[in-house]
Amino acid sequence: MTARxxxxxxxxNVGKTTVTVAxxxxxxxxxxxxxxxxxxxxxxDPTYHTLASGRPSHNLDGWMMGREAVIESFVEGAxxxxxxxxxxxxxxxDGASPSSNEGxxxxxxxxxxxxxxxxxxxxxxxxxxxxxxxxxxxxxxxxRVGGVFANRVGSAGHLALLREASPxxxxxxxxxxxxxxxxxxxxLHAADASLDLSVWSTRLEELTDLDAIVAxxxxxxxxxxxxxxxxxxxxRCRIGIAQDAAFSFYYPFNLRLLERCGAELVPFSPLxxxxxxxxxxxxxxxxxxxxxxxxxxxxxxxADLHAxxxxxxxxxxxxxxLSEAIVTLDGVxxxxxxxxxxxxxxxxxxxxxxxxxVETATDTxxxxxxxxxxxxxxxxxxxxxxxxxxxxxxxxxxxxAITAEGYGRGSVLASYVHAHWASNPSLAExxxxxxxx
Numbered sequence: 076m077t078a079r080x081x082x083x084x085x086x087x088n089v090g091k092t093t094v095t096v097a098x099x100x101x102x103x104x105x106x107x108x109x110x111x112x113x114x115x116x117x118x119x120d121p122t123y124h125t126l127a128s129g130r131p132s133h134n135l136d137g138w139m140m141g142r143e144a145v146i147e148s149f150v151e152g153a154x155x156x157x158x159x160x161x162x163x164x165x166x167x168x169d170g171a172s173p174s175s176n177e178g179x180x181x182x183x184x185x186x187x188x189x190x191x192x193x194x195x196x197x198x199x200x201x202x203x204x205x206x207x208x209x210x211x212x213x214x215x216x217x218x219r220v221g222g223v224f225a226n227r228v229g230s231a232g233h234l235a236l237l238r239e240a241s242p243x244x245x246x247x248x249x250x251x252x253x254x255x256x257x258x259x260x261x262x263l264h265a266a267d268a269s270l271d272l273s274v275w276s277t278r279l280e281e282l283t284d285l286d287a288i289v290a291x292x293x294x295x296x297x298x299x300x301x302x303x304x305x306x307x308x309x310x311r312c313r314i315g316i317a318q319d320a321a322f323s324f325y326y327p328f329n330l331r332l333l334e335r336c337g338a339e340l341v342p343f344s345p346l347x348x349x350x351x352x353x354x355x356x357x358x359x360x361x362x363x364x365x366x367x368x369x370x371x372x373x374x375x376x377x378a379d380l381h382a383x384x385x386x387x388x389x390x391x392x393x394x395x396x397l398s399e400a401i402v403t404l405d406g407v408x409x410x411x412x413x414x415x416x417x418x419x420x421x422x423x424x425x426x427x428x429x430x431x432x433v434e435t436a437t438d439t440x441x442x443x444x445x446x447x448x449x450x451x452x453x454x455x456x457x458x459x460x461x462x463x464x465x466x467x468x469x470x471x472x473x474x475x476a477i478t479a480e481g482y483g484r485g486s487v488l489a490s491y492v493h494a495h496w497a498s499n500p501s502l503a504e505x506x507x508x509x510x511x512x
Contacts, residue, residue: 077110077153078292081184081191083163085211089196090226092120095162097275099127101285102158104276110156112149114180115164116451116493118324127272133327135161136495138171138178138430139449142186144497146298148328149187158292161189167211171430171472181218188298190221190291197225197237197247205240221291234282246283311337312510315353319344321370322392324360329496332503345370345396350379355386355510358393360493364421367401367409380412386440386509387414389489391454394482395419397489415482415489417460427452430472431492437466439488442505449498452491
């Protein structure tokens with residue numbers, strides 16, 4: 076079984092992504108094949124993982140996926156790797172509930188029986204690190220915090236003090252005054268292939284015992300159950316996947332599930348391409364608002380979409396593109412595909428964030444009415460429409476509020492929800508069946 080390690084933080088913003096990417100790059104330079112994963116619904120951190128590892132990074136989300144799908148995704152994604160690094164989300168014990176491990180990095184670590192490398196911001200800290208580590212190590216007796224990474228230390232001498240205070244400190248990284256990953260609304264910028272990751276791996280290796288970290292990962296026991304090698308069904312249809320700088324938010328699990336159900340996936344760019352020869356279309360999320368002028372200018376594709384008779388499914392950014400227009404923060408209206416009545420209007424403040432559970436209120440291209448699945452919202456826009464939504468009943472995980480969502484009619488379905496089909500794999504089968512000629 077692949078050696079594995081959950082890289083979790085004491086909180087958000089302690090540098091988990093930097094540490095994960097730096098460690099991945101350093102281990103790969105040593106000749107190890109590294110598989111990477113991200114806890115939670117994040118789409119952007121995995122782009123840095125992929126750049127560092129040279130392999131696709133997979134999401135592992137306990138609340139949206141459930142234990143069986145998490146283990147299946149891990150085993151499949153780690154196949155052939157020497158070591159797997161799983162970056163946590165928020166703090167180690169933060170998730171869907173304030174009173175349990177549900178949806179947390181701790182839950183993933185327990186399911187995968189993986190040791191935890193705890194990342195903390197060590198600036199201004201000395202002996203207090205021992206108290207902090209003691210608390211995190213003993214809070215859940217079924218979880219093993221096997222090592223600590225002290226980020227943002229002041230010097231090698233500072234790290235030596237921390238190691239004296241707690242023997243679990245396996246390394247650290249000095250504060251960076253200039254180099255950092257760029258961020259914007261929704262999180263980090265997607266990774267640029269030209270990014271030089273050696274800046275971070277070099278800084279990590281200066282103060283870190285890599286051998287000790289690898290040894291910790293190798294202490295993970297064999298998993299109680301191994302997922303089988305999964306195969307794809309014979310090809311039944313071709314599904315176009317909008318994939319470019321404007322549309323890149325997809326869960327690999329969803330795409331793999333479509334392939335297993337018999338779909339051939341055909342990537343295309345709404346920024347510049349005409350419609351490829353396909354039977355159905357999937358517009359994922361992303362940053363269409365940042366590319367609104369170019370998306371608006373590709374009117375040939377808009378005409379192709381109006382002439383297209385197959386199923387069209389959109390999520391968040393996909394909804395925005397399929398609408399009549401995107402109104403950017405400067406007040407400029409950019410015409411879009413126009414398949415759904417209404418406009419997506421950008422806002423300076425967060426419009427929605429958090430887990431949701433969906434129940435389909437009508438028959439859709441995802442199956443008969445009454446289908447339930449789980450997903451996530453994260454958006455800075457609102458949707459104004461002349462026709463009220465009615466395809467979904469949206470149950471907000473945190474507040475329990477039930478609202479109407481889901482837009483479109485006939486062969487078009489879109490919403491703000493980023494769905495994870497592990498919560499109901501029959502949705503992929505229904506979509507492929509709807510697309511099959």
